[in-house]
Amino acid sequence: MSRSATLRRTLKNPLKGLRNGRGSAGEETLRVEAEETVRVSFTVNGRPAEVDVAPRVTLSDALRDHLSLTGTHIGCEHGVCGMCTVIVDGDAARACLLLACQLEGAEIMTVEGLGTPDDLHPLQDSFSRHHALQCGFCTPGMLMSAYELLDHEPGVPKEELPEKMSGVLCRCTGYRHIMDAVSDVAEQHPEGAPAPRNCGTAQLLPRTTAGGPGSTAEEDLQHRAPAEITLPSSEPTVTVGVEEHIRATPEEIWEVLQDTDRVARCLPGAELIEDFGEDRYLGRIRVALGPVKLSFIGDIHVTERSEENRSIRALAQAEDAAGGSVQAGVALSAQPHEGGSLLSADADLFMVGKIAQMGRSLAGDVSADMFAQFTRALDATARGEEPTDTQAPSSVAMFTRLMSTRAKALVGRLRRR
Amino acid sequence: MKPAPFSYVRPTRLDDVVGELEEAESAGSGKVIAGGQSLLPVLAMRLGRPRTLVDITRVPELAGLREEGGSIRIGAAVRQRQVEREAAQRIPLVGHALPWIGHREIRSRGTVCGSLAHADPSAELPAVALCLGAVLTVTGSRGSREVPAADFFTGAMSTVLGGTELVTAVRFPAPRAGEGFGFGEMARRHGDFALAGAAARVRLDGGGVVEAQLVGFGVADRARSQDFTGPLAEAVSRHGQDEKALTAVMTEAVSEMAEDVVTAGDAHASQDYRRRLIRVLGTRALVRACADSRRRAKR
Numbered sequence: 001m002s003r004s005a006t007l008r009r010t011l012k013n014p015l016k017g018l019r020n021g022r023g024s025a026g027e028e029t030l031r032v033e034a035e036e037t038v039r040v041s042f043t044v045n046g047r048p049a050e051v052d053v054a055p056r057v058t059l060s061d062a063l064r065d066h067l068s069l070t071g072t073h074i075g076c077e078h079g080v081c082g083m084c085t086v087i088v089d090g091d092a093a094r095a096c097l098l099l100a101c102q103l104e105g106a107e108i109m110t111v112e113g114l115g116t117p118d119d120l121h122p123l124q125d126s127f128s129r130h131h132a133l134q135c136g137f138c139t140p141g142m143l144m145s146a147y148e149l150l151d152h153e154p155g156v157p158k159e160e161l162p163e164k165m166s167g168v169l170c171r172c173t174g175y176r177h178i179m180d181a182v183s184d185v186a187e188q189h190p191e192g193a194p195a196p197r198n199c200g201t202a203q204l205l206p207r208t209t210a211g212g213p214g215s216t217a218e219e220d221l222q223h224r225a226p227a228e229i230t231l232p233s234s235e236p237t238v239t240v241g242v243e244e245h246i247r248a249t250p251e252e253i254w255e256v257l258q259d260t261d262r263v264a265r266c267l268p269g270a271e272l273i274e275d276f277g278e279d280r281y282l283g284r285i286r287v288a289l290g291p292v293k294l295s296f297i298g299d300i301h302v303t304e305r306s307e308e309n310r311s312i313r314a315l316a317q318a319e320d321a322a323g324g325s326v327q328a329g330v331a332l333s334a335q336p337h338e339g340g341s342l343l344s345a346d347a348d349l350f351m352v353g354k355i356a357q358m359g360r361s362l363a364g365d366v367s368a369d370m371f372a373q374f375t376r377a378l379d380a381t382a383r384g385e386e387p388t389d390t391q392a393p394s395s396v397a398m399f400t401r402l403m404s405t406r407a408k409a410l411v412g413r414l415r416r417r
Numbered sequence: 418m419k420p421a422p423f424s425y426v427r428p429t430r431l432d433d434v435v436g437e438l439e440e441a442e443s444a445g446s447g448k449v450i451a452g453g454q455s456l457l458p459v460l461a462m463r464l465g466r467p468r469t470l471v472d473i474t475r476v477p478e479l480a481g482l483r484e485e486g487g488s489i490r491i492g493a494a495v496r497q498r499q500v501e502r503e504a505a506q507r508i509p510l511v512g513h514a515l516p517w518i519g520h521r522e523i524r525s526r527g528t529v530c531g532s533l534a535h536a537d538p539s540a541e542l543p544a545v546a547l548c549l550g551a552v553l554t555v556t557g558s559r560g561s562r563e564v565p566a567a568d569f570f571t572g573a574m575s576t577v578l579g580g581t582e583l584v585t586a587v588r589f590p591a592p593r594a595g596e597g598f599g600f601g602e603m604a605r606r607h608g609d610f611a612l613a614g615a616a617a618r619v620r621l622d623g624g625g626v627v628e629a630q631l632v633g634f635g636v637a638d639r640a641r642s643q644d645f646t647g648p649l650a651e652a653v654s655r656h657g658q659d660e661k662a663l664t665a666v667m668t669e670a671v672s673e674m675a676e677d678v679v680t681a682g683d684a685h686a687s688q689d690y691r692r693r694l695i696r697v698l699g700t701r702a703l704v705r706a707c708a709d710s711r712r713r714a715k716r
Contacts (some may be wrong), residue, residue, distance in 0.1 A: 029433055034422035034468075055425035055470065058457070077418030078458040082522060091498060091525035096418075097457040098526065102450070102472055145522065166607040167520030406448050 032101060042106045044069065045113030046200030055102045060084040060095035065111060068232050068352045071111040071140050075169075082168030085141040086110050087211040092148035092167070111140035114147060116235055122194045123147055123185050130181035134172035141168040146182045150193035158183040222273060226280035229298045229315040231329050236348035238364040242371040243344045249383035250310040250341045253334035256382045257312050260302065266377035268370055274295070279305075285318065289366065294320040294355065310334040310341075324355045344377065345371045347361075420460035421610070431585065434473055435558050438581040441469035449473055449583045451494055454527035455535040461486060472548040476477070478587060484670025488552075488588035497524035497532070508589045509709075510549055513600035514541040520608045530584045533566075536639065538573045539610035544634035547642045548616040551589045557582035573638040586716055595621045596628075599702035600627065603694050605685060611635040612686040613694035617702035619649060620683040621710045624657075631671070633695045636678045643674050649703060658711070663704050671699040 032038040037052040044067060051057075051066040060077075063069045063086070075083035077096045084095040087109040115121035120128070123143055133139045134176075145168045149156060156164060161179045171179060176276040245251075256262050264272045264283060274282035279302040287294045298318025304311050311333030327350040334341040349367055380386070426437045434449075441447025445468035450456055452474075459465045473479055475504040482503060489508050491500060497515055501524060505512030511529075518524055518532070519540055532542040533553060544555075546566035553564045557579055569576050578584065602614025613635040620628035629649040634640035636707075648670040656662035675695040682688035 029429065029437070030423045030425075030427040034424045036424075038425070054422065056420040056422055056460075058419075061419075078461040079454065079519075079523065080458075082520070087521055092522045093525045094522050097454055097523075099425070099450075099457070099470075101451065102427075102453070102474065163607050164521075167522040336600070411674070 038101050040100055040104050042108055043110045045110060045196070045198060049131070051100060055099065055101050057100050058096050059086070059088075059098040059100050059103060059108070062100035063095060064107075068325075068350060069110050069112050069234070070196050070352060073137055073140055075137070075141075080169075081138075081141075082145065083138055083141045085144045087144055089147055090148075090151075092145050107281065109144070109196065109199060111143055112234055113196050113199040114143055119197045121147075121197050122189065123150075123182070126181040126185045127178070130177045130184065132173060132177040132181035138168055138170045138172075142170065142178055146178075146185070147193050147196075150186055150189065154186070154192035155190045156186055158186075221282055221297060225281075226276040226282070227300065227317060229299055229301050229317045229327065231315065231327055231348065232350050232381045234350070237351040238349040239366055240345070240347045240349065240364065240367045240371055242346075242368060242375060244340060244372065244375040244379075245337055245340060246375060246379035246382075247340040248334075249339075250334040250336050252382035253341055253343065253378065254307065254310045254328055256378060257305075257310070257332065257334075260300075263378070264382060266374050266381055268373045272300075283316075283318070287366070287370075290309050296320045296326060298325075317358075320355070325352045326350065326355065343375045345375060418461040420457070421463055423460075423467055424469045425472065426469060428473055428476070429475050431478050431556065433478055434471055434476060434583065435468040435556060437469070437471045437580065439558055440585065440691070441467075441471060442580045444468060447471055447580070449534070451528040451531045452496060452526040453531075454523050455531065455537065465609065473583065481586075484591070485588065488590050490586055490588045491529045492586050493528060493530040493584055495528060495530070497527050497529055500529055507591055508549075509592060510545050510598040510600060510618060511542075511589055513598060514545045514616065517541050517600075517602055517604075517611070517614070523608075530587055532575060533569070533587060534578060534584045536570050536574050536576050537610070538637060539612075539614075539635040539638050541600075541611070541614065541616075541634070543570055544599075544614065544616045544632045544640040546589070547640050548618050548630055549589050551587050553584050554586040554588075555582050556585040561585065567642065570639045592713065593620065595710055597621070597706045597708065597713060597715065599705030599709060600608040601698045601701055601705075603698065613691045613698060615695065615698040615702040617699070617706040619703065619706040619710055621653075621707065621714070624653075626653050626707070629703060629706075631674065632698050633674065633678070633699055636680045636691045636695055638679075641674075641677075645670060645703060649707075653707065658708075660704055660708070663707070664700055667700045667703055668696055671696050674699065 034055060037054050039050055039052050041048065041050050041199055043049065048262050049067055051062045053062055053066065060072055060074050063072045072095055073083040074096060075081035079094050079097040082094065085092055086095045088106050115124050115397055123146055127133055127139065145165060149164050165182065260281060261272050264270045267285065269286040270283060272281050272283050280302045283300050284295060284297045298316065298320035300314055300316045302312055302314045311331065313331045316328045328347055330347045332345050334343050351363060355363065428434050428437055444615050447469040448456065448467035449469045450472050454518050474494045476494065479492040481490065481492040482495045482499060483490055489504050497518055498521065500511065501515045505515065515524065529542060532540055533546055536543055551566045553566065553569050555578060558581060564577060571577060584711050588660050597619050602611040604611050611634065613633065616632045618630045619626055626646060626649045629645040630642060632640050632642045649667065652663050652666040656666065675692040678692050678695055679710040680688050680691050682691065
């Protein structure tokens with residue numbers, strides 16, 4: 001377990017403040033032992049963020065593993081390739097060559113701040129139009145380097161781009177299309193780089209446990225305090241909204257919702273391991289998709305129960321040793337509808353790691369399917385029947401069902417590759 | 418490529434920095450970190466495993482960039498890009514050299530004093546410091562001392578700095594009347610370490626050369642400085658501003674310096690190629706410095 005860092009006061013000359021410094025007070029020496037972590041507060045894409053990191057953790061790792069901002073890619077990790085280029089206090093810098101602990105008070109911008117899939121930054125749009133990426137690995141670095149270049153040197157001539165953009169390596173495109181894309185934006189925006197599209201709502205970025213200190217061994221998890229869960233303020237990886245008309249009445253549903261253990265049993269592959277009290281739990285969910293077998297274990301916190309609306313809200317945060325981590329915010333409610341209920345389940349899912357690489361649509365389909373099974377099982381349980389298809393983890397049957405509904409789209413997608 | 422664990426100390430007073438370095442040294446090994454742009458790769462590749470890093474970037478007295486008695490004084494926490502923006506005109510040779518250092522993504526964080534203290538034989542700033550006769554302020558528990566660049570570098574990545582000392586500032590002299598500068602280097606790609614490079618400073622007085630200093634770097638364990646006042650004065654008195662003729666004459670003079678280049682050569686460049694680079698880049702730098710001096714005089 002990590003201990004928190006100690007601030008050792010040096011009493012000499014206490015009034016001598018920092019002129020250029022920020023963050024920690026002028027008279028104090030910050031001291032962090034190698035095995036300790038220190039809390040660092042900075043701004044990421046206009047939002048305050050905090051990370052608890054050991055001294056040797058680089059900014060690139062802090063962004064990816066502690067803040068789930070995996071848009072910043074890591075290539076060489078020693079300052080050669082430029083994949084991890086981000087903007088720190090207005091200047092482009094390599095995130096792998098910065099220690100997170102040095103960045104107290106810094107303003108950081110990553111590719112996530114530049115734009116969103118639905119609202120691309122003009123540079124991102126230009127990269128797309130000019131085919132300035134192939135594998136896409138260097139693209140975040142290229143974008144951030146280009147953004148900063150145009151920010152500082154509006155109207156930079158095209159001839160200078162090969163040198164000015166030389167801080168980021170690309171192994172696919174031969175650079176021509178990248179230069180074209182940047183040059184296009186430079187010409188269309190002689191006033192400089194257009195403002196970023198996804199910076200600035202004042203919401204705290206969460207600290208995740210992923211990649212941080214700690215263990216996911218079940219026994220350790222059972223005997224620790226429940227984790228505080230906050231969801232990232234970034235776009236969810238997947239949003240699921242399921243509405244189903246079921247026979248059970250809202251009152252019957254509400255009765256089941258009171259018993260978290262019964263609710264868990266309705267979710268395919270899920271089980272409660274520990275009840276920490278105060279509506280906080282340790283749980284596990286197994287997901288099997290053909291050869292992919294994941295077992296997520298982590299915390300659940302029921303944050304809201306409203307008898308009036310027959311609704312509950314919960315936060316969950318779980319990790320699989322290989323697959324990565326998921327955070328979720330879930331809302332369930334049952335409203336009277338034609339003698340039965342209209343059961344709605346809404347979830348925002350934030351995925352990090354290999355599962356996120358399954359792709360949004362597949363991950364979305366899997367999640368939606370699980371919720372659909374859940375509502376059916378909940379209906380059955382509420383009416384006093386034993387749920388039938390939920391004991392086995394969402395398995396081959398689900399995979400087959402999924403594939404049959406998705407077959408056409410999948411084939412189409414594979415063909416396009 | 419993750420650094421081995423180390424502890425981190427961030428003092429806010431210079432006295433405390435020295436104290437922390439002493440404490441770190443007695444506990445194993447300490448290292449100063451400012452921008453970390455040379456240090457982090459060393460740590461990431463685990464070529465170095467200091468037990469403690471002492472961060473000097475929050476020490477106010479190390480943040481200054483100002484004129485001081487005919488020099489530009491650059492504090493240890495001042496980043497290269499800040500100098501590029503604010504002082505490149507006032508110390509032109511530094512201004513010529515800075516864009517060659519890595520990429521701007523590196524210069525955003527890397528410091529001038531850090532580059533000097535790191536003393537990479539291919540680095541630009543040690544060569545420039547040598548060429549301009551910069552003076553470094555070295556601070557340790559016994560106080561501060563002033564060390565001329567010529568005495569500071571002792572070999573590849575080696576300097577006179579003791580284990581508990583740090584460079585707190587460097588002073589680059591501002592150009593004197595009649596001075597001109599030339600700089601050039603060759604690297605495999607922009608931003609790579611130089612295969613070879615040259616920095617030159619000449620001083621003209623009434624059209625005659627009264628001072629000519631050439632520094633070659635990237636070809637030996639440290640930058641090498643040589644006085645070319647004699648040969649350049651003679652060449653200029655004979656050929657005036659005829660750059661072609663000057664180049665021909667000076668190439669021969671610089672060849673001797675190039676012959677002294679002690680380098681084994683490697684996969685990137687053979688010994689002969691590096692010698693040739695010194696000859697060509699050195700001559701160009703000297704000839705350009707002459708032209709630069711005349712240009713400045715006209716302003």
